[in-house]
Amino acid sequence: MMDAPARSRAISLEVNGEQIEMEVQARRLLVHFIRDDLGLTGTHVGCDTGNCGACTIHLDGEPVKSCMALAVQADGAKIRTVEGLAAEGELTPLQQAFNTHHALQCGYCTPGMLMSATALLERTPHPTEEEVRYALQGNLCRCTGYVNIVEAVIAVGGSA
Amino acid sequence: MTTVTEQPTTTLKRGYVGQSIPRKEDRRLVQGLGTFFDDVRRHGMGYVHFVRSPYAHAKIVSIDVSKALELEGVYGTITGDEVAIHTDPFFEMSVEPGGNIKDYALAVGRVRFMGEPVAAVCAATRELARDAADLVEVDYDPLPVLVDAEESLKDDVVLHDDAGSNVVWSGVFNWGDVDEALAEADHVVKIDRLHFHRFSSTPLECAGALVEYDKGTGEWTLTCNHQMPGVGAIWMAPALRTGIDKLRFVTHDIGGGFGNKICLHPQYVVLCLMARKLGRPVQWTEWRTDQHTANAHGNERTFLDVEVAVKADGTMTGFKVKALDDCGAFPRYEPLGCIIWAQVTPGLYGWRNIQVDFTQVCTNKSPVSPNRGYSRMQHLWLTERIIDIVATELGLDPVDVRKKNYVKAEQMPYETPNGCFYDSGDYAAALDIALDLIDYGSIEQRRKEAASRGKLLGFGIGSTLDSGTNNFGQSTLLNPDLQFSGNNEAASVKLDIFGEVVVTIGTVPQGQGHETTAAQVVADILGCPPEQVNVRRGHDTWFNSHAGFSGTYASQFAFTGLGAVKGAAELVREDMIQLAAAVLQAPAEAIELADGFARIKDGPEEAALPFMALGAIVNANNAFFPPDFNPTLNHRYVCRPNFGMVDTEKKTGQLTLTYATQIHAALVEIDPETGEVEIVDYAAVDDCGVRINPQIVEGQVHGATAHAIGAALSEEFVYDEEGTLLTANFYDYHVPHAMDMPPLKTGAMESPSPVAPLGAKGMGEGGGGGIHCIGAAIQDALQAAGKAIVYTSCNPPHRVWSMLQDPEATRANVEVVSK
Numbered sequence: 001m002m003d004a005p006a007r008s009r010a011i012s013l014e015v016n017g018e019q020i021e022m023e024v025q026a027r028r029l030l031v032h033f034i035r036d037d038l039g040l041t042g043t044h045v046g047c048d049t050g051n052c053g054a055c056t057i058h059l060d061g062e063p064v065k066s067c068m069a070l071a072v073q074a075d076g077a078k079i080r081t082v083e084g085l086a087a088e089g090e091l092t093p094l095q096q097a098f099n100t101h102h103a104l105q106c107g108y109c110t111p112g113m114l115m116s117a118t119a120l121l122e123r124t125p126h127p128t129e130e131e132v133r134y135a136l137q138g139n140l141c142r143c144t145g146y147v148n149i150v151e152a153v154i155a156v157g158g159s160a
Numbered sequence: 161m162t163t164v165t166e167q168p169t170t171t172l173k174r175g176y177v178g179q180s181i182p183r184k185e186d187r188r189l190v191q192g193l194g195t196f197f198d199d200v201r202r203h204g205m206g207y208v209h210f211v212r213s214p215y216a217h218a219k220i221v222s223i224d225v226s227k228a229l230e231l232e233g234v235y236g237t238i239t240g241d242e243v244a245i246h247t248d249p250f251f252e253m254s255v256e257p258g259g260n261i262k263d264y265a266l267a268v269g270r271v272r273f274m275g276e277p278v279a280a281v282c283a284a285t286r287e288l289a290r291d292a293a294d295l296v297e298v299d300y301d302p303l304p305v306l307v308d309a310e311e312s313l314k315d316d317v318v319l320h321d322d323a324g325s326n327v328v329w330s331g332v333f334n335w336g337d338v339d340e341a342l343a344e345a346d347h348v349v350k351i352d353r354l355h356f357h358r359f360s361s362t363p364l365e366c367a368g369a370l371v372e373y374d375k376g377t378g379e380w381t382l383t384c385n386h387q388m389p390g391v392g393a394i395w396m397a398p399a400l401r402t403g404i405d406k407l408r409f410v411t412h413d414i415g416g417g418f419g420n421k422i423c424l425h426p427q428y429v430v431l432c433l434m435a436r437k438l439g440r441p442v443q444w445t446e447w448r449t450d451q452h453t454a455n456a457h458g459n460e461r462t463f464l465d466v467e468v469a470v471k472a473d474g475t476m477t478g479f480k481v482k483a484l485d486d487c488g489a490f491p492r493y494e495p496l497g498c499i500i501w502a503q504v505t506p507g508l509y510g511w512r513n514i515q516v517d518f519t520q521v522c523t524n525k526s527p528v529s530p531n532r533g534y535s536r537m538q539h540l541w542l543t544e545r546i547i548d549i550v551a552t553e554l555g556l557d558p559v560d561v562r563k564k565n566y567v568k569a570e571q572m573p574y575e576t577p578n579g580c581f582y583d584s585g586d587y588a589a590a591l592d593i594a595l596d597l598i599d600y601g602s603i604e605q606r607r608k609e610a611a612s613r614g615k616l617l618g619f620g621i622g623s624t625l626d627s628g629t630n631n632f633g634q635s636t637l638l639n640p641d642l643q644f645s646g647n648n649e650a651a652s653v654k655l656d657i658f659g660e661v662v663v664t665i666g667t668v669p670q671g672q673g674h675e676t677t678a679a680q681v682v683a684d685i686l687g688c689p690p691e692q693v694n695v696r697r698g699h700d701t702w703f704n705s706h707a708g709f710s711g712t713y714a715s716q717f718a719f720t721g722l723g724a725v726k727g728a729a730e731l732v733r734e735d736m737i738q739l740a741a742a743v744l745q746a747p748a749e750a751i752e753l754a755d756g757f758a759r760i761k762d763g764p765e766e767a768a769l770p771f772m773a774l775g776a777i778v779n780a781n782n783a784f785f786p787p788d789f790n791p792t793l794n795h796r797y798v799c800r801p802n803f804g805m806v807d808t809e810k811k812t813g814q815l816t817l818t819y820a821t822q823i824h825a826a827l828v829e830i831d832p833e834t835g836e837v838e839i840v841d842y843a844a845v846d847d848c849g850v851r852i853n854p855q856i857v858e859g860q861v862h863g864a865t866a867h868a869i870g871a872a873l874s875e876e877f878v879y880d881e882e883g884t885l886l887t888a889n890f891y892d893y894h895v896p897h898a899m900d901m902p903p904l905k906t907g908a909m910e911s912p913s914p915v916a917p918l919g920a921k922g923m924g925e926g927g928g929g930g931i932h933c934i935g936a937a938i939q940d941a942l943q944a945a946g947k948a949i950v951y952t953s954c955n956p957p958h959r960v961w962s963m964l965q966d967p968e969a970t971r972a973n974v975e976v977v978s979k
Contacts, residue, residue, distance in 0.1 A: 099190060105416075
């Protein structure tokens with residue numbers, strides 16, 4: 001006779017530099033684990049189909065849509081969320097540029113945008129406009145038309 | 161203390177106002193430290209999931225929740241039967257027949273659109289609530305489905321038996337003498353049919369609320385993202401058989417609204433019932449698919465039998481049209497859309513003879529709600545389509561014909577045929593800026609160059625108005641018994657004990673930067689930097705800084721919102737001056753407020769009181785005041801614009817106060833093989849009078865343009881004949897992403913409003929300029945390939961391809977009768 005499937009599992013992972021060990025439901029989405037179990041509500045949910053990118057985080061350094069992964073899949077991983085960007089409240093140059101260039105309005109897509117753009121700048125420090133737009137095409141914004149977001153990322157990269 | 165006065169007319173001296181100050185809101189939002197309703201938790205709260213109809217039209221034979229209730233962790237359910245017992249139908253704004261419609265918080269006995277909530281389940285986790293919803297057994301008996309407004313008009317199938325007809329509202333608007341204008345015209349251009357499609361702004365944050373019920377006081381607290389709580393409460397309180405004082409709305413950060421968060425009262429009433437029934441906080445976060453399926457679409461409108469009177473020189477003297485508006489299954493905010501368009505009756509043009517025969521019907525589709533550009537955008541699209549179809553048919557230049565027919569700068573303020581006043585603007589000058597931005601002189605050369613690559617290049621203009629600050633009295637043109645008129649907004653400003661300047665606003669911002677712009681206005685009035693001004697985030701009924709029409713909608717913050725802020729700040733300023741004069745023993749005229757001090761002008765350095773001293777004296781050290789001296793440093797002010805009454809006989813009146821102008825111009829290239837449209841150049845020029853914060857204004861222009869581009873080329877709620885929505889999520893409903901957006905060139909003019917407190921006009925909605933100019937550009941491009949006429953507002957590749965294959969089918973829509 002087969003064993004009953006496990007309904008929950010203990011996972012261990014690093015989130016924004018802090019070690020976390022927790023029992024999670026096997027079906028818990030990573031985004032709900034981050035938001036509801038860890039209380040890191042900066043990571044947002046904007047759709048239920050993986051299109052909008054508001055839930056983008058870094059999983060072992062790669063930008064990942066956390067609504068498209070289960071929490072148990074993050075076992076052993078290093079996660080960075082938007083709350084992990086500004087050390088001690090000191091904004092990163094990208095966060096500062098979002099403010100200076102008015103790259104956000106309602107701010108709902110902003111965490112995901114920042115995580116995607118941060119990942120881009122980490123691998124391509126001086127991106128072209130085309131590269132910026134390509135890197136952000138998985139993140140929807142319904143307020144800005146992307147104009148100032150693209151401008152802010154390019155400004156940080158300094159290649160404009 | 162409350163002060164209500166007529167609209168103030170003085171304008172501010174410029175200081176912080178007019179500067180692109182980076183937003184105060186951003187610091188928290190870029191760190192993920194904003195608070196959206198779904199971020200808020202309460203001990204023991206339950207998660208609500210709605211059971212929704214898979215049918216567009218069906219009788220509900222039975223609902224069995226027993227299996228759901230047996231699931232461990234399920235707290236309870238609510239069905240339509242309970243709703244019918246414990247609540248009353250929502251107030252309807254229409255006259256008969258629409259006024260007889262019964263709209264409950266859940267479907268009662270019958271479902272009328274796919275996704276309509278029939279029951280609600282509450283459980284310990286989101287996942288459990290979904291599981292339990294799956295266990296609710298609903299037996300449906302399907303009914304014939306109406307997805308077409310013209311079919312609906314026949315009343316072969318009737319959605320609402322209480323109404324007895326699918327017509328919500330109908331009426332004829334007749335200004336000038338259109339029959340005489342047509343008789344005297346040299347050309348009459350007839351257009352059989354134009355269709356403005358169904359889409360919405362789809363804010364990235366879905367709707368929802370956390371609702372708590374206090375059994376001891378009978379009060380509900382809704383931590384939510386309703387963008388117009390005052391009006392939400394007007395719907396909800398009577399339905400819940402309670403007073404408005406029992407409903408406390410709290411908003412924090414809101415992830416976009418665009419009008420789509422105005423009609424949340426049905427779901428919120430279910431949450432209120434659930435919280436009371438279960439005695440625990442309950443939370444509902446809408447899923448994206450549910451938002452697309454069953455929250456709020458923009459109004460779909462078909463224009464039939466258009467006739468346009470044109471003189472030999474290209475002057476257009478009038479038009480007549482039958483407008484058929486499809487509001488979906490329930491009117492809710494409707495039939496207001498049946499009059500809101502009349503704020504921009506002639507568009508930007510000088511024609512004086514206009515007849516609109518307007519009818520609104522229900523269909524088995526999602527209910528509509530206001531959506532960025534609400535109702536005016538549809539009508540402005542009609543006027544722009546008329547201009548470009550006439551121009552194409554008669555061989556007129558689209559620039560010349562506009563300049564000939566635009567209302568002229570020297571005619572401002574301009575009274576429209578229906579008694580509205582365009583307050584200021586210079587449309588031809590704004591058009592010239594747009595033409596410069598896209599290098600209009602080079603277009604023919606670029607057309608040839610595109611042709612050499614096998615592409616069809618087209619140029620189009622969209623001229624629109626963003627009318628702001630509604631006169632709710634226009635609702636009486638629909639239903640004379642409605643007791644609405646005017647408009648208002650409130651704000652409070654206080655100077656606290658340690659010198660803190662604290663502002664609360666009645667508006668319910670969703671990304672418009674009100675914390676920043678309100679701080680700029682207050683800083684100039686009180687003489688301190690904006691950083692010293694703490695504008696409370698969001699809305700809270702208990703702040704008491706709201707009025708009956710509070711909210712952020714209809715492009716009115718710059719007028720009413722900032723008008724209220726300015727009024728309250730001026731009252732505090734007066735208190736500060738009186739207090740400083742008393743303390744410094746100087747005449748009030750000698751006191752100035754600057755740099756965070758109240759001081760004697762040109763006086764000695766020590767003759768200055770910091771804000772902290774003023775705040776401390778009034779709040780904590782006031783025994784020395786004479787009995788008749790009572791500065792409070794704490795004022796509430798209501799900005800109440802002056803409209804006058806509307807004339808319900810002639811259907812005229814000042815329906816709104818300010819008119820911002822947008823002139824958009826686009827160059828597109830069409831691939832004739834695929835019908836793909838690429839925007840190769842785009843300019844948007846905006847004139848909203850005084851710009852409080854130009855960077856914020858420009859951001860709104862970008863956003864409105866992106867919405868219009870999406871609507872023009874891809875965003876469409878498509879239903880099949882069974883009433884199933886085929887574009888129910890972001891896979892099938894394509895909104896522009898970063899690769900889709902063309903580079904935008906923006907330009908600005910400032911024609912200060914003579915009627916607004918700060919000379920600033922409401923803006924932000926735009927008038928759908930991108931929809932108009934892209935449609936016009938596609939039509940222009942198609943002139944070289946069969947001369948198709950663009951008759952719909954959404955032109956994705958398959959539709960453009962069809963026009964290329966069969967241009968005659970579109971041309972059959974148009975006829976020119978010349979004398």
